Amino acid sequence: EAQVTQNPRYLITVTGKKLTVTCSQNMNHEYMSWYRQDPGLGLRQIYYSMNVEVTDKGDVPEGYKVSRKEKRNFPLILESPSPNQTSLYFCASRRLAGDNEQFFGPGTRLTVL
Amino acid sequence: SQQGEEDPQALSIQEGENATMNCSYKTSINNLQWYRQNSGRGLVHLILIRSNEREKHSGRLRVTLDTSKKSSSLLITASRAADTASYFCATGRGAGGTSYGKLTFGQGTILTVHP
Numbered sequence: 001e002a003q004v005t006q007n008p009r010y011l012i013t014v015t016g017k018k019l020t021v022t023c024s025q026n027m028n029h030e031y032m033s034w035y036r037q038d039p040g041l042g043l044r045q046i047y048y049s050m051n052v053e054v055t056d057k058g059d060v061p062e063g064y065k066v067s068r069k070e071k072r073n074f075p076l077i078l079e080s081p082s083p084n085q086t087s088l089y090f091c092a093s094r095r096l097a098g099d100n101e102q103f104f105g106p107g108t109r110l111t112v113l
Numbered sequence: 114s115q116q117g118e119e120d121p122q123a124l125s126i127q128e129g130e131n132a133t134m135n136c137s138y139k140t141s142i143n144n145l146q147w148y149r150q151n152s153g154r155g156l157v158h159l160i161l162i163r164s165n166e167r168e169k170h171s172g173r174l175r176v177t178l179d180t181s182k183k184s185s186s187l188l189i190t191a192s193r194a195a196d197t198a199s200y201f202c203a204t205g206r207g208a209g210g211t212s213y214g215k216l217t218f219g220q221g222t223i224l225t226v227h228p
Contacts, residue, residue, distance in 0.1 A: 004155075033216070042201065042220035043156075058215060090155060101146065101158035102203075102216060109153075 004105035012111045021076045023091030030096035032074035036087040081112040119222040132189040134222040136202030150199045
């Protein structure tokens, strides 16, 4: 089944404790992206990647890192999480060429205390 | 600022009625997409309309695009309780006829369909 998976689905952590949210897709998509969703603010793009070893900032990259060492994986790294990073995070992927829909993962609900 | 802004923010209707949601955007686009999100879950793609298209249909969905007004509408006909969800428009931009890089989402319309 074609899908985007994220882990963990739920995470409660404390300020300053490094964490990684994994994202994996099995559709051989070149493009992958991370979003955060907050009430009243909709979805905002954090980082995106158009291929292996190619990443770029979205609208709200501060406090986040990403890497794209393999085509299928695009982990989101919070080196020193803060409470304002409490949010619902979505990973998405799509084929790069042309106008294509994005496939979204199920989401990761992160709480930083 | 948000590229896409949906209107209304919330819509409550009875089963069988039509639901219309609008989206406005600010800059030029290559395409406009509509997504659906059930509470707390991932977004699901509904329909994409390209900048050179004016109207598109998919089942009970009808999307229009007016690039001169920088606006789009999503019509759901004969709504069902299962259509209850949040609906987002997203605009794609890029050069050379492709959409790469950023896909910018609006804040969404919360649709409630009462049985």
